Amino acid sequence: METEDIYCDFVLNNKIEVKKLKETENVLAFYHTKPSYKTHIVVVHKIHIDNLVAVEDLEIIKEIFAVIKEVVRELDLKDFRIVNNNGKYQDSKHLHFHLISE
Numbered sequence: 001m002e003t004e005d006i007y008c009d010f011v012l013n014n015k016i017e018v019k020k021l022k023e024t025e026n027v028l029a030f031y032h033t034k035p036s037y038k039t040h041i042v043v044v045h046k047i048h049i050d051n052l053v054a055v056e057d058l059e060i061i062k063e064i065f066a067v068i069k070e071v072v073r074e075l076d077l078k079d080f081r082i083v084n085n086n087g088k089y090q091d092s093k094h095l096h097f098h099l100i101s102e
């Protein structure tokens, strides 16, 4: 997939189908299409923001983490990590968090 932003170009406009876990007005949590872990969930802000540094309104981060917490509770995850990549580590140039386990 030739894109710098898979979320705006394919996920949020439903060009590819993803398995959604939770969706609010501004946040979508779904199963990674090519998981690298047993549990690999992507939590993305629906409005385009390049990365964490570009976030001006911290309410956005609160909303994202509220969704992450709900997903953690629903899946009853005990051991997990939340990863946010930036710069050379960030493949898709749209703010997103990985919720990963094992």
Ligand SMILES: [Zn+2]
Residues within 6 Å of the ligand: 005, 007, 008, 009, 047, 048, 049, 093, 094
């Ligand atoms: Zn985007």
